[in-house]
Structures are given as C-alpha cells and as structure tokens.
Amino acid sequence: MKKVITFLLSLVMGCSYAQNTDSLAIRKIYNEALGNGKSYEWLRYLTKQIGPRLSGSAGAQKAVDWTKQVMEQQGFDRVFLQEVMVPHWVRGAKEEAFIRVEKQKINVPIAALGGSVATSPKGVEAGVIEVKSFPELRALGPDKVKGKIVFFNRPMDPTKINTFEAYGGAVDQRANGATEAAKLGAVGAIVRSMTNVHDDNPHTGGMRYGTGVALIPTAAISTNGADLLSKSLTENPGLTFYFKQNCESLPDAKSYNVVGELRGSEKPDEIIVVGGHLDSWDLAEGAHDDGSGCVQSIEVLRIMKALGIKPKRTIRAVMFMNEENGLRGGVKYADLAKQNNEKHIAAVESDEGGFTPRGFGIVGTPEQRAKVNPWKPLLVPYGLTDIGAGSGGADIGPLATLGTVLFGFKPDSQRYFDYHHTPVDRFETVSQRELELGAASMAALVYLLDQYGL
Amino acid sequence: MKKVITFLLSLVMGCSYAQNTDSLAIRKIYNEALGNGKSYEWLRYLTKQIGPRLSGSAGAQKAVDWTKQVMEQQGFDRVFLQEVMVPHWVRGAKEEAFIRVEKQKINVPIAALGGSVATSPKGVEAGVIEVKSFPELRALGPDKVKGKIVFFNRPMDPTKINTFEAYGGAVDQRANGATEAAKLGAVGAIVRSMTNVHDDNPHTGGMRYGTGVALIPTAAISTNGADLLSKSLTENPGLTFYFKQNCESLPDAKSYNVVGELRGSEKPDEIIVVGGHLDSWDLAEGAHDDGSGCVQSIEVLRIMKALGIKPKRTIRAVMFMNEENGLRGGVKYADLAKQNNEKHIAAVESDEGGFTPRGFGIVGTPEQRAKVNPWKPLLVPYGLTDIGAGSGGADIGPLATLGTVLFGFKPDSQRYFDYHHTPVDRFETVSQRELELGAASMAALVYLLDQYGL
Known part of the structure; x- marks a missing residue:
C-alpha cells in the first residue's frame, strides 16, 4: 500500500512539477x-x-x-x-467614380478589386441595379440587369460579436459579385466595402472571375459612398454611375x-x-x-x-x-x-x-x-x-x-x-x-x- | 416516484426555460x-x-x-x-520646464499635478535627485535632498498583463511624492508619467499633500522627458532642472x-x-x-x-x-x-x-x-x-x-x-x-x- 501511495504521490508531484516549470517558462x-x-x-x-x-x-x-x-x-x-x-x-492610375443625377456629378471613393480588369480608357457609365444578395439578383433576370452596373450593398451584420463572422457573411459579394453580375449581362459590379464603420475609405480585396463569363470591371465603394448611392437610387432610380479604373494583370x-x-x-x-x-x-x-x-x-x-x-x-x-x-x-x-x-x-x-x-x-x-x-x-x-x-x-x-x-x-x-x-x-x-x-x-x-x- | 420525477423534470425544464428566456433577452x-x-x-x-x-x-x-x-x-x-x-x-497658464546643463537649456514637457501649488512666478530651479521609491528617498536623508528637486522615476512595470496593476504599482509616486520629498526639505517634485508608452505627453493626475509638511510644487514629466532627464543626470549629475507652473486651488x-x-x-x-x-x-x-x-x-x-x-x-x-x-x-x-x-x-x-x-x-x-x-x-x-x-x-x-x-x-x-x-x-x-x-x-x-x- 505504501508503495502505491508513494507511486501515486510521485505521479502527482511530477505532474505539478511539470505544470510549475511550464508556468514559469511561460x-x-x-x-x-x-x-x-x-x-x-x-x-x-x-x-x-x-x-x-x-x-x-x-x-x-x-x-x-x-x-x-x-x-x-x-x-x-x-x-x-x-x-x-x-x-x-497592378492598380495603375487612381480610380475615378461619380453618381450622375441629371446634370449633377457627385464623386464617390472607389478602389478596383484585386484581380479585376480595367474599364475601357473612357470608363463605363450605366444605370444601377442595387441588390443585397445573389438570389435577389438572379430573381431580377437578364432583362433588368443587362447593360447595367450591379451594386451589391449587403452590409456586414453589426450584431455579430466576432467581426470575422460578419465578414464571412458578406464577402461573397466581393469575391463573386462580378461573375454573378456578368452572367446576367451587367457591364460592371460595385461592391459595398467590407467594414462596420461608416467612412470614406474603399476597402479593396481579392475577387475571382468564373469561367465562361465576360470579365467585367469591379470595384469596392466606401460605406459612405454606398449609403449615398443607395439613397440617391431611392430618390432617382434613373441615375447613372460612372467609373474608370486602370488595373491590369501582368x-x-x-x-x-x-x-x-x-x-x-x-x-x-x-x-x-x-x-x-x-x-x-x-x-x-x-x-x-x-x-x-x-x-x-x-x-x-x-x-x-x-x-x-x-x-x-x-x-x-x-x-x-x-x-x-x-x-x-x-x-x-x-x-x-x-x-x-x-x-x-x-x-x-x-x-x-x-x-x-x-x-x-x-x-x-x-x-x-x-x-x-x-x-x-x-x-x-x-x-x-x-x-x-x-x-x-x-x-x-x-x-x-x-x-x-x-x-x-x-x-x-x-x-x-x-x-x-x-x-x-x-x-x-x-x-x-x-x-x-x-x-x-x-x-x-x-x-x-x-x-x-x- | 413518478411525482418526484415529474417534479424534478419541471424544475429542470423551468430552469432551462428561464435560461433560454434570459439568453434571448441578452x-x-x-x-x-x-x-x-x-x-x-x-x-x-x-x-x-x-x-x-x-x-x-x-x-x-x-x-x-x-x-x-x-x-x-x-x-x-x-x-x-x-x-x-x-x-x-485651475491650471492657469501652460507650464514651462527645462534641463539646464552648463549653458544649454533643453525643454521638456511637464504638466502640473492636480491639486499642486504653483511655483513662485519666476519658477523654481534646483539640482535633481533621482529615485525609484520612497525607501530609496528616505535612505538619502535630508542632507542630500534639502533644496533639491526630487525626480521620481519608477516606471509602470510593462510585464504586468493588466495595466491597472502596473499603474497601482507606480501611482504612489504621483499621489504622495511631493509630500515625501517635502519631508526631507525638497523644493519640488517631478514624477514620471503613469504610462507604458514612450511619448511626449505628460500625464497629469491627482495628488494630495500630507498634513504638516511644506506644500511644494509637483508636476508630471513625459516618459521621453523622464528618460532624457535620467540620462542627462548620469552624464551630468550637477545639472539643474527648472520649472514654472501657475495653478491654484480656488x-x-x-x-x-x-x-x-x-x-x-x-x-x-x-x-x-x-x-x-x-x-x-x-x-x-x-x-x-x-x-x-x-x-x-x-x-x-x-x-x-x-x-x-x-x-x-x-x-x-x-x-x-x-x-x-x-x-x-x-x-x-x-x-x-x-x-x-x-x-x-x-x-x-x-x-x-x-x-x-x-x-x-x-x-x-x-x-x-x-x-x-x-x-x-x-x-x-x-x-x-x-x-x-x-x-x-x-x-x-x-x-x-x-x-x-x-x-x-x-x-x-x-x-x-x-x-x-x-x-x-x-x-x-x-x-x-x-x-x-x-x-x-x-x-x-x-x-x-x-x-x-x-
């Protein structure tokens, strides 16, 4: 019995010795x-x-x-x-973008998404379709999307405690938005920046083109810019959006x-x-x-x-x-x-x-x-x-x-x-x-x- | 037995119901x-x-x-x-302070501690005694401290994980430094700012005078200023420190x-x-x-x-x-x-x-x-x-x-x-x-x- 106790004791002590050594090392x-x-x-x-x-x-x-x-x-x-x-x-020269409402041009901050193609040297200008999700976009169908710029405006969910979870719930728009828009004949894709803050910084990031679809230019717009564009669309559904970007893949x-x-x-x-x-x-x-x-x-x-x-x-x-x-x-x-x-x-x-x-x-x-x-x-x-x-x-x-x-x-x-x-x-x-x-x-x-x- | 089980079950269910309600409310x-x-x-x-x-x-x-x-x-x-x-x-006009080494004056950022008295309108200038603790100060005794400015330079301990613990281990200098220095006949007390960063902001804060001691002026010095003063003292123990502050208690x-x-x-x-x-x-x-x-x-x-x-x-x-x-x-x-x-x-x-x-x-x-x-x-x-x-x-x-x-x-x-x-x-x-x-x-x-x- 004594031997067993000694053995068990040595185990316990050995264990606590290791814990103590590790604790000191840490x-x-x-x-x-x-x-x-x-x-x-x-x-x-x-x-x-x-x-x-x-x-x-x-x-x-x-x-x-x-x-x-x-x-x-x-x-x-x-x-x-x-x-x-x-x-x-490479991004090339800084991007330009504005909302055109009748004769008024309102500049907004955008940044080409990494991997995007450039616009033509003159830029692209078209009417805007705002959506919050791919199913919503698909439900519109090619008739409503063709020749338009698709504006993906689903925000990161601020109620998620871990912000990476909120990011995960929104970043499909950035990664695949251009592809989904191109499938329906859009000429460009603008994506709300992946952030919870309201500011004037467009947040760039990676995107990929799917196979077999047209490569249309795509950019991030700042959250303030996205809010402005959304509000402007409510007031003037016929507005147009212009952007020009000069990026290329070498x-x-x-x-x-x-x-x-x-x-x-x-x-x-x-x-x-x-x-x-x-x-x-x-x-x-x-x-x-x-x-x-x-x-x-x-x-x-x-x-x-x-x-x-x-x-x-x-x-x-x-x-x-x-x-x-x-x-x-x-x-x-x-x-x-x-x-x-x-x-x-x-x-x-x-x-x-x-x-x-x-x-x-x-x-x-x-x-x-x-x-x-x-x-x-x-x-x-x-x-x-x-x-x-x-x-x-x-x-x-x-x-x-x-x-x-x-x-x-x-x-x-x-x-x-x-x-x-x-x-x-x-x-x-x-x-x-x-x-x-x-x-x-x-x-x-x-x-x-x-x-x-x- | 069945009743007991039903009772226990209702307790458990009641409990999990409350937990669920609370969870939803939160x-x-x-x-x-x-x-x-x-x-x-x-x-x-x-x-x-x-x-x-x-x-x-x-x-x-x-x-x-x-x-x-x-x-x-x-x-x-x-x-x-x-x-x-x-x-x-009230603080009054902004404080002035410099280290004087022979004919050179090096300005350093200070801020009067809340509750401190002003210096005389011409300011105070004296030799400097640097200490890290009250026991170290007391060991010097009045002979070495009298007529001097005491410089309390014990930093917050950066290895404390909770910074409030580090603050608690250093803030005695700010709260009671002037009193401890005055007991030995010092004419001023300068205290290293309570912060882990190295910068040029003096961090003010509260201090109290003990009863029955002279009210000597006291100020916080930025951590960069404290490091400079300490280094200067090593090189030139005979340097003097000047400061002027204009605060008063209404x-x-x-x-x-x-x-x-x-x-x-x-x-x-x-x-x-x-x-x-x-x-x-x-x-x-x-x-x-x-x-x-x-x-x-x-x-x-x-x-x-x-x-x-x-x-x-x-x-x-x-x-x-x-x-x-x-x-x-x-x-x-x-x-x-x-x-x-x-x-x-x-x-x-x-x-x-x-x-x-x-x-x-x-x-x-x-x-x-x-x-x-x-x-x-x-x-x-x-x-x-x-x-x-x-x-x-x-x-x-x-x-x-x-x-x-x-x-x-x-x-x-x-x-x-x-x-x-x-x-x-x-x-x-x-x-x-x-x-x-x-x-x-x-x-x-x-x-x-x-x-x-x-």
Whole structure:
C-alpha cells in the first residue's frame, strides 16, 4: 500500500512539477516579449520603410530581403527562401467614380478589386441595379440587369460579436459579385466595402472571375459612398454611375516565402511552423494585415533564443507570400513539405491583426484538440480563454492534408475591419502592448507544442 | 416516484426555460446596442462639443446640463440632480520646464499635478535627485535632498498583463511624492508619467499633500522627458532642472451628480445603479476617462426602454461628479442614499475605458459572488470570461458601507494608459464597436441583477 501511495504521490508531484516549470517558462516568455520585445520596431520598419508589398511588387521583394536579413541577424540556425511564382496585378492610375443625377456629378471613393480588369480608357457609365444578395439578383433576370452596373450593398451584420463572422457573411459579394453580375449581362459590379464603420475609405480585396463569363470591371465603394448611392437610387432610380479604373494583370512574377529555423535538439524531424503573410494590398502599409503576424512569428523564435530555450523539435517562422490574391506561398510551402517528406506536427498562423490575444482556433481531430486541454490553465492568466475548434489560417491551410494540426491565433476582432485593406491599416493603429502580447501568446503555444507534441 | 420525477423534470425544464428566456433577452440587448446604439454619438458630443470638464469648470457645468437633457429626452421616469460642493483647481497658464546643463537649456514637457501649488512666478530651479521609491528617498536623508528637486522615476512595470496593476504599482509616486520629498526639505517634485508608452505627453493626475509638511510644487514629466532627464543626470549629475507652473486651488464650487431613473414595477425600493464619472482632467476630452462610462450608463437604460424591458427593480444611471480630484460626488451619492434609507442592492461602474469587454470585478461576500455563477454561461458568448472577485469603482466605492454589491466593468486594459489624463484621451481613440459592446455588457448584467436580485 505504501508503495502505491508513494507511486501515486510521485505521479502527482511530477505532474505539478511539470505544470510549475511550464508556468514559469511561460511567465518568462511574456516578460521577454513585454520587457525586451522587438516586434514593434520591426513592424515600424516593415510598414514605414518598406510599406505596401503586393505580390510581384518591388515592395514585396524588399520585404523578402529584409525579413531574411532580420532573421539572419538573429542568428537562427537556418534562414532560407522558397521560390514561388505569384500573380502580378497592378492598380495603375487612381480610380475615378461619380453618381450622375441629371446634370449633377457627385464623386464617390472607389478602389478596383484585386484581380479585376480595367474599364475601357473612357470608363463605363450605366444605370444601377442595387441588390443585397445573389438570389435577389438572379430573381431580377437578364432583362433588368443587362447593360447595367450591379451594386451589391449587403452590409456586414453589426450584431455579430466576432467581426470575422460578419465578414464571412458578406464577402461573397466581393469575391463573386462580378461573375454573378456578368452572367446576367451587367457591364460592371460595385461592391459595398467590407467594414462596420461608416467612412470614406474603399476597402479593396481579392475577387475571382468564373469561367465562361465576360470579365467585367469591379470595384469596392466606401460605406459612405454606398449609403449615398443607395439613397440617391431611392430618390432617382434613373441615375447613372460612372467609373474608370486602370488595373491590369501582368505575367506571373518570381517571389519567395521566407523561412527561419531553430533546429530541434531531440526530434529535429518534427516541425512546428509559426507564420504570417508577408504580402499586403497595394493601398495599405499592411500593419495589421499582416505585418503583425510576420514580426510576431520572428519574435517567437527570438524569444526562445533569448531565453535559452532549446526546442526539442524544429521550429520555423514562415513569412508566406501571396495570401491576398492567390495563396501561392501557402500552397508552395505545403507542396515542398510533402515533396521533402517533412513531418509538420503543428502550424500556428497570426493573420487576424496585432490586437489583444483572446485564444486560438484549432483544426484537428477531437483527440488532437483534447491534447491541448491540460494547457489551458497555463494560458488563462494571459487572457487566452477562447481555445477550441475553430479555423487555422489561409496560408497554413494546405498543410492540413499532411495531417498537420492547425492553430489560428485569435486576437480581439473588433477593430480589424475598420482598417482592413485600406490606407488606414498603418503602423499607428497598432498598440505596442497588444502586438507584444500576441507574440508572447504564440510563443507560449509553440513552447507547449514543442514540449509535449500532439 | 413518478411525482418526484415529474417534479424534478419541471424544475429542470423551468430552469432551462428561464435560461433560454434570459439568453434571448441578452441577445436582443446586444443587437440593440450594436444595431441602434446611441452611446457613440453621445460620446462625440460630450468630448467634441463640451470637451474638458474638470470639477468646478464651465465644461463640467455644461456636461451636467447636457446629460440631464439627454436623459430627459429619452423619457426616463425621473431625471434629477444631486448638489455637491467640489474642489476647484485651475491650471492657469501652460507650464514651462527645462534641463539646464552648463549653458544649454533643453525643454521638456511637464504638466502640473492636480491639486499642486504653483511655483513662485519666476519658477523654481534646483539640482535633481533621482529615485525609484520612497525607501530609496528616505535612505538619502535630508542632507542630500534639502533644496533639491526630487525626480521620481519608477516606471509602470510593462510585464504586468493588466495595466491597472502596473499603474497601482507606480501611482504612489504621483499621489504622495511631493509630500515625501517635502519631508526631507525638497523644493519640488517631478514624477514620471503613469504610462507604458514612450511619448511626449505628460500625464497629469491627482495628488494630495500630507498634513504638516511644506506644500511644494509637483508636476508630471513625459516618459521621453523622464528618460532624457535620467540620462542627462548620469552624464551630468550637477545639472539643474527648472520649472514654472501657475495653478491654484480656488474655493469649492457648486456642482452636481446627474441621475436618471427607470422605476421598478415590482420592487421599486430596490435600486440598481449603473454609472460613470462626468468630470475629466482639464487637459483631456475625457473620452475613455470617463465619457465612455457615462454614455454607456445612459445607454443601459435606453436599451431597456427600447426593448420594452420593464425592470422589476429601480434602475439608475448616475453621472458622478469629481472622481478625478476629490470623489465628492461618489461620497455624496452614498450619503444621500443612507439619509433617504434607500436600498441599493447593486452598483455597476464603468471607469476603465471604452474598450472591448472582458468581464466584471465583484466586491461582495462569497455568497453574493456565488449568486452570479449561474449567469456566467449567458455572458461567455459575448467575451465576458473574467467575472469574479475584483474591484468595483471609485465612485460606487462609498456604497459598500451600505451593503451594496459592487461590480467594476472590466474592459481590455492594454491601451488605457496610452491616453490616460492627456490630450490624447480623445474621441478618435474610441472604437464604436468596443464602446457599444461595453454598454451591452453592462446592460446584460443589469438585466440579470434586476431579474434575480442578489
């Protein structure tokens, strides 16, 4: 009996010893991030010195060179590039747009959606059909839509607590609106910006043309512009809308994912990825989307090195290229992992902004998710209360087919779409503490993943 | 046996019915706040049209008149004022300060602390003793301190996750620094601003003189200014510091708490308070501190009315006067409650900014706190995961002696001290969604307090 008690006691003590060690390690991670953090100054450089970095642009190449250099300077065990061909879309001269009511022209702010074709050099002008959904559009039929500009004006639902859910409920208009409009013979598609705020910033973003339909030009209009257009249509259903945009798709360009690595001391063949995407929209500094995720990922490795944590497994910080308009970097990363027979046990992505951490969404089997449960009490003191089934991240998504468990870093979502894909997504909107807490939260999760696997 | 089962079943069903009713009511509260909220536009008026409103100022009086009018327009059952005499401190002309190293003068940004005396009209100039704590100061003794300016330079600890904890660990310097310095014969006290950011804004705030010591002038210096002064002292220990301030304490002024009320339909004598403080520092628009708490409190009552919720108990929105430099409004409110034999079962205060809600701190007995446990699952879907023993709020504090259970609204704390007590605490730093979510969270708690009591 005594032996049994001693054995049980040693189990309990061993368990609490491990918990205590982990608790102290995580406390040190947060202290390092908040006391000696580098992510904020890195973000300043990436946004203010490099700035916009859409795939294929000179800015994107500068960002590749610079993040490689930063990771080399940190003395990571290995820093390397993964070549990837990316779409190369350019906006050209700034767009013009106005509502014409009789002899009056009222200018409104628009921005071509990424991937859209240009209008003719003279622009396009036509009557406007306002709809809130694709079924509503289809019900109108080709007779009413042909030769018109379709105006998609369904707002993000402000009553959704998580703004990403509201975004998910509206973004079909941006992604597929032009295609649905073209099917019925429309000559253009104007889409209400994906944001809850009422302002004058058109929010750009990706769109795709379906096969077998005419390629019609499509643009985002600011929410204030959308409200004005809607009101004007009520008063003057016969008004016309004019817009002119000068964008084009050039041949694919050569670019890179940038990878930094700390080699595992015990199980170097098991890889844990932590990443963000390096490209941004051409209009934005890309501070929250996704400069934050990039500098936080590098910071995770820096923190581990600074604290003398020698990971058992191999930890990689990955700056993925081309999340915004192609996902080629994420696909290439997973392709290479498969080709090289690499075993990726987990991947963590930060692509929801540099805001206060709330938790992690997990994509994995119920058994894999259950593995995380004992870690939760270690993370709650840092505000990480929302950990469970959820979404991972676009760039790490392709790794799922390799059996990798995906973790999407979930910061507070309230302000993200105030800035998203506009010039307002700039360094000044990022709180140093919020950014650093995010980096620390990711480092704490990576530390636990490294200690215990999945 | 069958009867027992039926009885138990009816209990369970009754219970889940109530939970379901509450869940729907709370969902409607959030929908109203996020879809038709008024708090943001009210805050715009309070900060942009009225602006700074330190106790005794014309701004404070305007804020009293305007919030009374807003609540009257909302058709609350009763709106009334509670007269209270408040301290009337004025800053006078803007402060001047510089570091003098040999013939060089380097200007630094300072702001007199609220309650401080002026310097002589010519200002004060003296050598500087830098300390991090009162024990360190006392160890120096009068010989080293006499005739000097004491420079309190202990920063807020950036590794504290909750910034209010870091504030609590540094604010003794601001509150009592002048007194401790004067005890040893110092001629002035300069205090590092209470913030984690490195910037050029001196953060003012309240201070008190101890009895029986000389009243020496005291000011906050910006964190950048503090770092510069510290560095300069290392290089030139013999440097002098000059400052001039022109503040004075005028006779107490007449002012008011502003109270709006929805009368209870079943237990009108049981009162639930929801409030914030109406005064702000003279340098600030007081957007987060505490315009947010005021407009959120009015919004709680507006939401209930808009949804047709007829409270069982009496619900009061209270705009307390003079939290910043006297707490006279909070004290007066509790005095009148006692005098009028009013039964205040609960009080909720919002005075930690208009940021994303995280929970509520509770001041009450363990039994009272346990009463709240069944409500937690109703609030978690809205991100309110941090509900438990904590602090209430300065203004509602005096109600504790009447047995009132206090609830301090806890929004995310990361950005609060970036703005606190400076001109940066302006409307533009408030996110509409974050503000509205706060109002909804307070309304949800008030709804549950009203339904179930404590």
